[in-house]
Amino acid sequence: MKKHLAHIVISRNTTLWLLASLLLAFAPHILHLPVTLTALCLMFGIWRFALERRSTTILPHRIFRTLLLCTTLVIIYLHYGTLFGREAGIALLACMLALKLLEMRSVRDYIIAILLGYFLAITLVLDNQSLPMAAYMFVVAFMLTATLVDLNLSQKNRSISINLKLTAKLFTQALPVMLILFFLFPRIPGPLWSLPDDAHSGTTGISDEMSMGSISHLSLSNKIAFRVAFEEDVIDNNLSYWRGPVLWQTDGKNWHTGDNTQINREISYRPMGKPIHYTVTLEPHNQKWLYGLDLPATAPSQATINRNFQLVTKEAVTELMRYETTSFSQYQTGPLTHNEMQRALQLPANRNNRTVALGQQWQQKIQSPQAIVNHALQYFNQQPFSYTLKPPLLGNNPVDEFLFETQRGFCEHYAASFTILMRAAGIPTRIITGYQGGDFNPIGNYLIVRQRDAHAWAEVWFENRGWVRVDPTASVAPERIEDGAESAFSELFDRQSTLQFNNRFLTSNWLKLRYGWDNLNNSWNQWVIGYDSLKQSELLSLVGIESIKQMAITMGIAVITVLSALLLLSMRRNKQKQDAVSLIYQRFCQKLSTIGIQRQPHEGPLDFAQHIITLRPDLASQILQINDLYIALKYRPRHTQQQIKRLQQQVQQLKI
Amino acid sequence: MSQIASSILTTPENRDKNIIRLKHTLAVMNKVILGKEQTLRLALTCLIARGHLLIEDQPGVGKTTLAHLLARVLGLDFQRIQFTSDMLPADILGVSVYDQNSASFKFHPGPVFSQLVLADEVNRATPKAQSALLEAMEEYQVTTEGETHPLPSPFFVIATQNPSNQIGTFQLPESQLDRFLMRLEMGYPDEAHEKELLRGKDRREILKELNATLAPTQLLTLQQAVQQVHVSDSLIDYLQKILHFTRHSPFYRKGLSPRAGIAILRCAQAWALLDQRDHLLPEDIQAILPATTNHRLQPSTEFSALAPDEVVSHLLTVPLD
Secondary structure, eight states: OHHHHHTOOOOHHHHHHHHHHHHHHHGGGGGTSOHHHHHHHHHHHHHHHHHHHTTOOOOOOHHHHHHHHHHHHHHHHHHHSSSOSHHHHHHHHHHHHHHHGGGOOSHHHHHHHHHHHHHHHHGGGGTOOSHHHHHHHHHHHHHHHHHHHHHHSOTTTOOHHHHHHHHHHHHHHHHHHHHHHHHHSOOOSSOSSOOOGGGGOOOOSOOSEEETTTTTTGGGOOOEEEEEEESSSOOOGGGOEEEEEEEOEEOSSEEEOOOOTTTTSOOOOEEEEEEEEEEEEEOOOSSSEEOEESSBOSOOTTEEEOTTSOEEESSOOOSOEEEEEEEEEEEEOOOOOHHHHHHHTOOOTTSSHHHHHHHHHHHHHOOSHHHHHHHHHHHHHHTTOEEOSSOOOOOSSHHHHIIIIIOEEOHHHHHHHHHHHHHHTTOOEEEEEEEEOOEEETTTTEEEEEGGGEEEEEEEEETTTEEEEEOHHHHHOHHHHHHOHHHHTTTTSOHHHHTTTTSHHHHHHHHHHHHHHHHHHHHIIIIIITOOHHHHHHHHHHTTOOSHHHHHHHHHHHHHHHHHHHHHHHHHHHHHHHTHHHHHHHHHHHHHHTTTOOOOTTOOHHHHHHHHHHHOGGGHHHHHHHHHHHHHHHHSSOOOHHHHHHHHHHHHHOOO | OHHHHHHHHTSHHHHHHHHHHHHHHHHHHHHHSTTOHHHHHHHHHHHHTTOEEEEEOOTTSSHHHHHHHHHHHHTOOEEEEEOOTTOOHHHHHEEEEEETTTTEEEEEEOTTSSSEEEEETGGGSOHHHHHHHHHHHHHSEEEETTEEEEOOSSOEEEEEEOOTTSTTOOOOOHHHHTTEEEEEOOOOOOHHHHHHHHHSOOHHHHHHHOOOSSOHHHHHHHHHHHHTSBOOHHHHHHHHHHHHHHHHOTTBSSOOOHHHHHHHHHHHHHHHHHTTOSBOOHHHHHHHHHHHHTTTOOBOGGGTTSOHHHHHHGGGGSOOO
């Protein structure tokens, strides 16, 4: 190996290639790394760049480098409290790589730096597995490979076009290996590595607690919560309620699910109307539930339905999950248990007294619970309430302040105050959180539900009907329910649509583009990210492979086949390279054999040329030229690449 | 000093001049011995490759004339030793005789102390006498009674021998045959050349009139230039394949020795030089292959019926690469 590397000359260009590609691999990490570390890494890179610019090979002294190393380690430790784990590990890798730049001297160092660069690039997927990131990583890998190629190209042949061609060739050759590994490499169910807890720490979306303002902050997020493909027609927007956590318990300010001891038993209801079948692709949110259309009837294999009619899972959803389920939009649930009744009427003492008083007043005034509910909805509709993403801050009695003073709120304000009012009026009520609405993507034919579609609504329980969904927000801002969050807050979302796109044509094209892009992302999620152990075994059973063992054997055979094919190819290539001249001469002989002049294996070039010329005197000058060149190349001490080219040309041009 | 001198002598221009003189020499030789271009060229090749020559043929086909001719054109001093069955080593190497005037033994050099020695009918002598000559050929020096006497330079032996089936011959052992770089057969001249020979002057008369066309120093220079002929790796491979072939083929009793390999290479280089080339070609090896191997290779018992030419012809079918 050493001997093999000895003749490689490192040029300044190689270093520049390396620095550029490492910068590319590093760039996305800037978002996560602390500023000090980013600055440090960039500084090391710029330092090396400056050295390269001045064409000096005087690298910092060893002691100095050791000092830098210690400093870096201390900074990482101070920031993360550890040197291991995902975040700290990435920081460590990036810093070590940047430090490596300051001691890079031999070819071996360069190769290590390049390999570490690949590793740094692959850590990018820990944060982001989207299609753009994959494309970006492809660019990074290409650059790193080009650096590797540049390092190995001989001094004479170094040119960008040769390099890029060679790299592209390498990538093309790697493609079948990539596909084989992608499809056949055994997939492990669940997260790939059992990383420390921080691996999937960030929960996104709805949580199982609610306070005033907790949902409205989601409403600015365009991030996708899940996508839904319906088997039949897409449901109407006003039925598009996606059920998440059910909140019972309140202290007047915050709402949570409360006592969980009883709800984990399964329950069923009396469905009515047509069943709705659909498939949800849920983005990981690190919570132990799935979203189902109000009201889910069957649980997918990964989940169960609890007494709240919520789809719950055993493990938090940490990777993209695809599940099929069925819901009914019309239903009748059964009676409440004593405990449930109590919890559905629970009110905190000495909080929101004015609201409670109003509810009690309605209870005395109005007879039937149904009428009380209607009255409350009318109240919301007729009083000067407004629906806003930026509700004012509320104090210790938030519902009182909201109902009687600010009167500006988001869905959680209406759901919470409605629930307090109903409970005060003696009607069992609870809050449901989840999503409402979504955009329909006509290109991919599926519904996109985003974080901004997060919603909270209420359910009241009537003696004869069971739980009934009541959405007070609909009374205040019916357009939110009918047309979705986007239209309700059009001034906030998609400035583009209100800014320049007055032109109808442009607008429609813009929409098409957006839906097309999301469709692409969806396919990426479904087929690339979502290619899990389940899909793999489905695919493999199609070709008759049933077990992991069989797959391992198949993969082994495939790998060995590919490797031996590559080995054979490279051996042949080597041999050819060894004697390009002989190869050209062989072609020359082949050409002559077509006119019946056969070279004997022991026939030397002079004899053969004589042989040809006696048979075909007309070819004499061409043959002699070729022969002279061949002799010079094969039997004389020194020759040039150009001579080989000339020989090749002359053999090609030989007309017989 | 000698190194510097030789490097001056072997500058390209110098070398080319010498090669032209050599070719002229060959042309002159062809006027004396008619219709034997190939044989004469091989003999000259053998000479500039610093090898000794064995000529095997019937009496009267011009073996002695060839030796004389070489001596004349190259301006070498020449001695002829007629080998007989009663010959002693001292008859070849020389003797120490007591000199009464100086009251000591004085070495009287034998006929071997000359630049070109013709050992006529070498297989008529006893092995003892034969080996005396052959040792001198190998060592380029003579050691008698504890004293070493260097032989002149250049030193070149042409030995002739009658075909082995004649009566009263001692066949040279294989080990000693190996010391001859080449073995040539003169053969009868063809019809036209024989007529010319019969019509022309006496060969001896012509020989007497000949002048040297190449000085001994020029010959030495040429001998040095032989080693500078470039041999490409592929030809080394080719030669090794030939050697390998002789060692593993059923045709031969024994394969060629590494010494034979070196001899072939040296000869081929000399042949290339005579062609005014600074690099070796496969044809060079093929040209000298029969002459350099036919005395070294014996057919195996299964193929003992094969003629010597046939034995060697198989070597020429070894593929180049």
